[in-house]
Amino acid sequence: MRPADDIRRFIDKAAVSANPTADKIVLDAVLKAREKAPNSVSGAIRSRRRIIVMKNPMTRLAAAAVLVIVVISVMVLDRSAAPAYALADLRNAFDQAHALHIKGRKYFPTHKMPDGTEIPPVEIDTWIDVGNHRFRYTHTGLSTDSRGNVSVSTMEVVCDGTYTMTINSASKTAIYMQVSDLNRELMTHRLSQLTWSQLCVGPDLLGKSVKVGREQINAGVYDIWQVDTGATVGTAGGAPRVSTRFKLWLGSNSGRLGRSQMWRRDQDARWQLECDFQTIEYDVEPAADTFALEPPSGYIAANTKETAVPTGLTGSSASCGDNGHVWECGAIVGFTLADGSVITGWHSSDRSDSRSQQPLFAGLAFGGPLPKLPVEFFALKPAGTSSGATWKGYHLTWTRKANRFIEWSVYVPDGEPPSSVRSLGYDVLYRFNLDQRPGWTIGVNVEYGPLVQSDADFNKWVLGAMGELSDSGVPPTDVTYQKVVDLARRMRNP
Amino acid sequence: MIEERLLIWRFKRGSQDALRRIYEKYRLDLLKLAVSLAGEVHTAEDVVQDVFVSFAQTGSRIDPAGDLKKYLVTCVANRIRNRRRDSARHETSGLDEAREVICVAQRPEQWAILNEELRSLSEALAQIPYEQREVIGLYMEGDLTFRQIAEIQNASINTIQGRYRYGMTKLRSLLNGELET
Numbered sequence: 284m285r286p287a288d289d290i291r292r293f294i295d296k297a298a299v300s301a302n303p304t305a306d307k308i309v310l311d312a313v314l315k316a317r318e319k320a321p322n323s324v325s326g327a328i329r330s331r332r333r334i335i336v337m338k339n340p341m342t343r344l345a346a347a348a349v350l351v352i353v354v355i356s357v358m359v360l361d362r363s364a365a366p367a368y369a370l371a372d373l374r375n376a377f378d379q380a381h382a383l384h385i386k387g388r389k390y391f392p393t394h395k396m397p398d399g400t401e402i403p404p405v406e407i408d409t410w411i412d413v414g415n416h417r418f419r420y421t422h423t424g425l426s427t428d429s430r431g432n433v434s435v436s437t438m439e440v441v442c443d444g445t446y447t448m449t450i451n452s453a454s455k456t457a458i459y460m461q462v463s464d465l466n467r468e469l470m471t472h473r474l475s476q477l478t479w480s481q482l483c484v485g486p487d488l489l490g491k492s493v494k495v496g497r498e499q500i501n502a503g504v505y506d507i508w509q510v511d512t513g514a515t516v517g518t519a520g521g522a523p524r525v526s527t528r529f530k531l532w533l534g535s536n537s538g539r540l541g542r543s544q545m546w547r548r549d550q551d552a553r554w555q556l557e558c559d560f561q562t563i564e565y566d567v568e569p570a571a572d573t574f575a576l577e578p579p580s581g582y583i584a585a586n587t588k589e590t591a592v593p594t595g596l597t598g599s600s601a602s603c604g605d606n607g608h609v610w611e612c613g614a615i616v617g618f619t620l621a622d623g624s625v626i627t628g629w630h631s632s633d634r635s636d637s638r639s640q641q642p643l644f645a646g647l648a649f650g651g652p653l654p655k656l657p658v659e660f661f662a663l664k665p666a667g668t669s670s671g672a673t674w675k676g677y678h679l680t681w682t683r684k685a686n687r688f689i690e691w692s693v694y695v696p697d698g699e700p701p702s703s704v705r706s707l708g709y710d711v712l713y714r715f716n717l718d719q720r721p722g723w724t725i726g727v728n729v730e731y732g733p734l735v736q737s738d739a740d741f742n743k744w745v746l747g748a749m750g751e752l753s754d755s756g757v758p759p760t761d762v763t764y765q766k767v768v769d770l771a772r773r774m775r776n777p
Numbered sequence: 778m779i780e781e782r783l784l785i786w787r788f789k790r791g792s793q794d795a796l797r798r799i800y801e802k803y804r805l806d807l808l809k810l811a812v813s814l815a816g817e818v819h820t821a822e823d824v825v826q827d828v829f830v831s832f833a834q835t836g837s838r839i840d841p842a843g844d845l846k847k848y849l850v851t852c853v854a855n856r857i858r859n860r861r862r863d864s865a866r867h868e869t870s871g872l873d874e875a876r877e878v879i880c881v882a883q884r885p886e887q888w889a890i891l892n893e894e895l896r897s898l899s900e901a902l903a904q905i906p907y908e909q910r911e912v913i914g915l916y917m918e919g920d921l922t923f924r925q926i927a928e929i930q931n932a933s934i935n936t937i938q939g940r941y942r943y944g945m946t947k948l949r950s951l952l953n954g955e956l957e958t
Contacts, residue, residue, distance in 0.1 A: 287945060289956040294917050297895035299809045305888035309826050310800055317796055317833035490931070671907025698906045698943070699936055 368538025370489045370508070374705075376539060377479055382569060383411040385478060386562035389423055392547060392555030394433050405437055407560070410573050411474055416467045417444045417574045418474050442467060443574040446588050450579060457578035459591040465747045466596055469616065472733050480706035482543040482560060483531060488512050498532065505532040505541050528554060539565065595684075596751055601725040609634040612658040612725065614711060615689065616748050617732035623700035624771040625663060625674055625709060626745055627729050628682070628689045628752055631656035640688040644681045649761065650770045651678050654690055655716045658725070663694045663709035665701050666728055672698035674709065677774060680762045682753040689752050691745075693767055695774040705731050738764045781845055788836065800829055803846060806918070807853050808889045813914045814857045816903035822888045824860070828852045850919035851929060854911060861907065894955075901951035909944030912937055 377383070388404040396402060402425075409420040422438040439450040444467070447460045462470070483489070492510035499505070508531045532542035545558040578584045586592065600613025612631035619625060632640060643654045653659055653676050663674035674694035682689045694709075711727040735741050741764035749758035784802075787795035804825065811821035828849060832839075839848060891899070902910045908930060915921045915929065927937045949956065 290945060290948060290952070291917065293894060293952060293956055294898060296892075297809065297813075297898045298892045299805055299812060299895055300890045300892075301805060301808070302888055302890055306804075309804075309829070309888060310797065312826065313800055313829045313833045314793055314796060316830040317793065319834070671905075671909065671911075673906065698908055698940065699932065 368533065368536075370492065370533075370538075372538060373483065373489065373533070373540060374479070376565065377483075378475075380565040381412075381414045382566055383409070383413070383475070383478065384562065384564040384567050384569070385409045385482065385560050387543075387558065387560030389558050390556050391425060391433075391435065392549065392557060394425060396433055402433055402435060405435060407558075409474075409478060410569050411471060411478065412444075412569055412574070413471060413475065415444050416442070416464075416471045417569075418442050418471055419574055420474055420478075441574055441576060442470065443576050446576055446591055447594070448576045448578075450582060455582050456585050457582050458585045459576065459588050460594045461591040462594050463751060465744075465751060466594070469596070469733070473730060476706065476731060481545070481558060482540065482563065483529065488529075492529075492531070495530075497535065500532065500541060503541060504535040506535050507532055596748060598730065599728040601727050608636075610657050610715075610717075612656075612660070612713070612727060614660065614727050614729040615752065617708065617729040618735050618744050618748075619732055620693075620768065620771060621734070621736050622768075622771055622775070623696045624767075625694040625729060625732075626679070626691065626735070626767065627660075627694065627732075628691050628748060629660050629711075629727075629729075630687055630689050631658040631660070632687070633657050644688060644690075647678050647681070649679060649766065650773075653678050653692055654681070656688075656690065657716055659714050659716055660690075660692070660711045660727070661714055662712040663729060664712055665704045666707040666710045667703060672696045672700055673712070675774070677770060679767065679770075680749070680759045682749050682759065684752045684754055691749060691762070693771055695771045697775075707731075735764070740764075741767070785839060785843075785845055789839070796833060799832075799845065803849055804829070806846070807849055809895065810850060810914055810918045811853050811857065812889060812891060812895060812899050813902050813918060814854065814911060815860075816899055818887065818889055818891065820857070820860060824853055824856045826888075827856060847919075847921060847925065850915065850921060854915060854919070854929060858907075858911070897952065897955055901948055904951055905944050905947045909940045909947070912940045913944045913948065916941060 386406075386408050389407055390404045391402040394402055405421065405423050407421050409418075411418045411420075419439070419441045422440070424436045424438070426434055426436065434453075436451070436453040438452065441448045441450070442462075447462050447467075447470075448457055449460065450457045488510050492508040494506050495509045496507040497504065498507055509528065510531075511528050512526075526548050528546040528548070530544040530546070531540060533539065534541055540563050542563060543558070543560045544556060546554045547557045549555050576588070596615050598613055598615040598617075600611065610631065610633050612629070614627050614629045617625055617627045640654075640656065643656060647654055653661060661676055663676070665672060674696045676692040676694045679691045679693055681691060707728075708731045709729045711729060713725065713727070733740070733744050735744055745764075745767075746758040746762075749762075750756050753759075784795050784799055788799060807825045807828065808821060811824050812818060815821045815824065831852070832849065839845070902913070905913075911930065912923075912926055915926045916923065921929075923934050923937045923941070927934045930937060930940075932940075
């Protein structure tokens with residue numbers, strides 16, 4: 284007997300029958316839908332129309348001409364649809380670049396000024412010097428006051444490889460900050476991921492894009508590719524609705540991304556341009572003053588490099604309160620193993636409870652259950668996708684920084700990780716370990732962190748982060764790359 | 778096969794009787810598949826009804842030489858996946874709470890009546906990751922090939938076969954005691 288035969292027999296025996304009353308109701312609804320279908324032309328009428336058309340010799344000739352044109356069009360389209368590059372290589376080229384420059388505009392099509400005029404776009408000019416961990420990028424924010432006035436604020440962040448400066452357009456101030464080498468590298472990694480997700484779709488969707496044209500930009504010829512994404516909504520008869528459209532200009536010979544646009548569909552189903560990055564350069568040498576930490580003219584520096592504000596590792600966090608308690612929790616960093624497992628440091632506490640959390644960590648074993656913190660991050664799911672894979676968490680170790688206890692866990696997937704995690708990361712699945720479950724829901728995201736594939740990677744990223752999040756500055760000695768990889772393998776194949 | 782093409786041809790010519798025949802021919806297979814994938818009877822009923830209504834409205838565009846069952850099976854799978862994605866956006870509870878629960882209570886207006894085996898199968902399938910469940914459902918109940926499933930899930934055939942193997946191993950352990958050896 285073949286291994287699947289027993290299940291096959293069971294599935295064959297599993298059966299459903301239809302309640303006759305409900306069955307008739309559904310069938311009537313289906314038949315009625317057919318009657319109301321807009322292009323439900325009766326066979327008799329349709330065939331008569333064809334006969335009339337074909338009886339006229341001129342019409343017959345015209346129909347033949349249309350057929351020829353269609354055939355030629357298909358041939359031309361087919362020829363143009365064979366690019367000299369692989370779309371799948373796009374991400375690799377981006378990841379392997381040692382410097383990136385993206386310049387363009389961000390629009391705000393979903394909002395208008397009170398007088399109905401458009402909100403002026405914001406200029407975006409992002410530089411990432413991956414090798415030297417220097418960067419310059421712009422955050423944008425939109426706010427509306429009680430009178431409906433809309434204002435756009437921008438915050439530019441510049442890092443020269445040692446210090447970081449944030450330039451706030453609303454307050455016209457600049458603040459120097461001090462970040463560790465590890466944090467700077469992580470920030471560079473995050474910025475690369477974020478930039479990519481603004482520019483382009485994941486490889487799954489990239490494969491579904493279609494070539495819609497060709498254009499010459501300066502001296503280069505570019506193929507224009509387009510792909511729609513977003514939720515398909517609507518039930519019976521409802522047209523699928525997509526919410527986002529990416530248009531990508533790829534060099535006809537090189538396959539390099541030269542321009543990218545993101546469009547959003549508004550409530551009236553019109554496409555509105557949201558981002559237009561007209562300059563996308565790889566490995567271009569930044570000008571000497573690109574990462575200069577000087578406040579722009581008219582801005583006030585709130586401090587100096589000497590008094591720069593020390594900034595630690597941060598991540599995604601949430602808090603909620605109930606009955607005099609305030610629970611806070613967050614995932615600080617995430618790192619990715621080659622098998623898709625995720626190592627993260629997370630915390631959870633009740634701010635109104637001054638007792639130490641140390642007893643909650645007593646007796647925990649490597650690879651065992653997680654500590655029963657107030658909000659327990661027991662598993663992860665890929666963010667923004669219906670993938671069925673779930674990452675279950677196992678305890679690795681813990682550290683303590685000031686009064687905060689940080690749990691370090693590895694989350695092992697039970698299926699294939701979707702490629703979307705590279706852009707969207709993971710959503711935390713949590714449970715409250717409280718006598719009374721608060722009436723709150725929280726949302727915490729774990730980022731897609733740097734890939735850890737060796738002892739050296741592990742020591743640099745994971746132990747580096749553990750050390751930073753420890754009062755002593757020294758990571759625990761009982762966790763090694765090999766132990767974690769072995770644990771993940773064991774949990775995947777119990 | 779010839780009978781099916783004839784049905785499609787008549788349906789495209791506007792035959793209500795052909796639509797009735799298509800409905801009667803496939804509704805139980807689609808309901809069974811939908812119950813297996815959705816893990817819940819009411820959702821399965823809604824999805825299959827939606828698929829037939831949509832087919833009645835727009836199905837005239839179907840290729841007469843196409844595989845009608847594959848088309849309808851794919852519609853069911855896509856709709857269930859979309860519903861899961863929409864509901865996942867609002868998912869806030871943990872794994873245990875989020876796991877689908879089979880609704881065994883029969884309402885007067887309930888359309889699909891499950892036998893014991895299908896209830897057990899749905900309960901077991903609801904406990905394995907959705908992508909693995911979808912592969913098993915489409916392969917065993919939808920009669921799709923691994924290649925066709927790979928197109929639907931936008932994954933390689935090796936990945937699909939891996940999901941099938943993982944899923945079958947879990948399914949066997951979950952159905953332990955109910956399988957004939």
